[in-house]
Amino acid sequence: MATSDPSQFSAESYFATQPPPSTLEQDIAGVRTFVAQQRELGKKVVLVTSGGTTVPLELNVVRFLDNFSAGTRGATSAEYFLKAGYAVLFMHRQFSLQPFSRHYSHSTNPFLDLLEIEPPAVATDPLNITVTPSKRPELLEVLTSYKEAHQSGLLHTLTFVTVNDYLWLLRAVSQELSVLGRGVLYYLAAAVSDFFLPRQKLSEHKIQSGKGSLLIEMDQVPKILKPMVDEWTPDGYIVSFKLETDPALLIPKARAAIERYGHQIVIGNDLHTRKYEVVFVSRVPGSPDVHDISNSWLRIDPHAIDDRGHPKEIEEDIVAELVSRHQAWIDATSGGT
Numbered sequence: 033m034a035t036s037d038p039s040q041f042s043a044e045s046y047f048a049t050q051p052p053p054s055t056l057e058q059d060i061a062g063v064r065t066f067v068a069q070q071r072e073l074g075k076k077v078v079l080v081t082s083g084g085t086t087v088p089l090e091l092n093v094v095r096f097l098d099n100f101s102a103g104t105r106g107a108t109s110a111e112y113f114l115k116a117g118y119a120v121l122f123m124h125r126q127f128s129l130q131p132f133s134r135h136y137s138h139s140t141n142p143f144l145d146l147l148e149i150e151p152p153a154v155a156t157d158p159l160n161i162t163v164t165p166s167k168r169p170e171l172l173e174v175l176t177s178y179k180e181a182h183q184s185g186l187l188h189t190l191t192f193v194t195v196n197d198y199l200w201l202l203r204a205v206s207q208e209l210s211v212l213g214r215g216v217l218y219y220l221a222a223a224v225s226d227f228f229l230p231r232q233k234l235s236e237h238k239i240q241s242g243k244g245s246l247l248i249e250m251d252q253v254p255k256i257l258k259p260m261v262d263e264w265t266p267d268g269y270i271v272s273f274k275l276e277t278d279p280a281l282l283i284p285k286a287r288a289a290i291e292r293y294g295h296q297i298v299i300g301n302d303l304h305t306r307k308y309e310v311v312f313v314s315r316v317p318g319s320p321d322v323h324d325i326s327n328s329w330l331r332i333d334p335h336a337i338d339d340r341g342h343p344k345e346i347e348e349d350i351v352a353e354l355v356s357r358h359q360a361w362i363d364a365t366s367g368g369t
């Protein structure tokens with residue numbers, strides 16, 4: 033049932049009227065196994081959401097709306113969380129960047145450019161493929177971390193495409209993770225559409241041209257942070273992201289989200305500067321006043337080089353800050369898990 037404004041879905045009316053993705057049960061079975069393993073190992077877990085969501089315009093989808101997100105923030109952060117000892121559930125838009133393989137994305141650093149074809153010692157032998165010597169040290173470093181993450185079972189990947197897939201998956205995954213209580217950090221970096229077309233309004237077949245302009249009236253995607261905090265995973269440490277293009281809106285919108293949803297942190301970022309500066313907006317710990325909200329900027333020099341000689345990534349510092357805040361919060365609220 034929709035609320036009195038038919039274009040305004042509550043989370044409840046959304047899930048009562050929009051169908052789940054066909055792979056949901058299978059995905060959740062995998063998550064359940066992952067959660068049981070991490071519980072046994074006593075690991076902290078982070079759910080990283082990453083990449084953009086699509087909004088289909090037809091049931092037999094030819095056209096859809098999309099957004100800019102490549103999944104860099106999520107994929108990069110997932111690597112730093114693994115390094116910090118977290119098990120990572122990486123929920124990402126299909127074909128967006130992934131931890132480790134992101135270093136060799138097809139457009140910026142094509143994988144085939146790493147390889148050489150070696151002539152055989154004996155003419156009748158097959159050709160050999162080798163890695164270009166100058167590329168070996170970096171590839172070895174990335175490959176070692178990749179293999180370790182997979183062999184240890186500390187990285188589990190889920191995919192979504194549409195905003196509907198995302199919402200169903202987020203709810204089901206949060207409910208599964210909630211058994212781990214305070215040991216779970218939710219890092220919601222995906223760029224999720226604010227508007228969608230409900231299944232009931234979708235044209236079954238490809239929208240035909242020839243009748244002049246196309247007018248589409250979209251409904252608002254329900255605000256899911258509230259039920260996430262109150263019902264799906266009440267003990268989780270929830271970090272959401274807020275993207276704006278007007279810098280004057282960033283902090284007011286982030287503060288409003290903290291006040292409205294009551295989760296732990298909003299990380300605000302501007303589209304154009306997001307790789308070099310973000311702002312952490314959160315309630316002041318220990319303050320009795322729920323409106324006591326502080327902002328702290330985290331900035332890096334765009335030309336900085338990290339300890340390994342690579343360009344510095346702001347996600348390294350974002351993750352370090354969150355790891356320390358998460359632990360302080362666990363200590364303050366429960367004396368440890």
Ligand code: PAZ
Nearest residue numbers: 101102103104105221223273274275
């Ligand atoms: O994926 P990316 O690295 O290109 O961009 C990251 C980001 C800007 C999508 C992320 O930092 C973010 O702000 N996500 C939330 C966006 C929003 O719904 O407001």
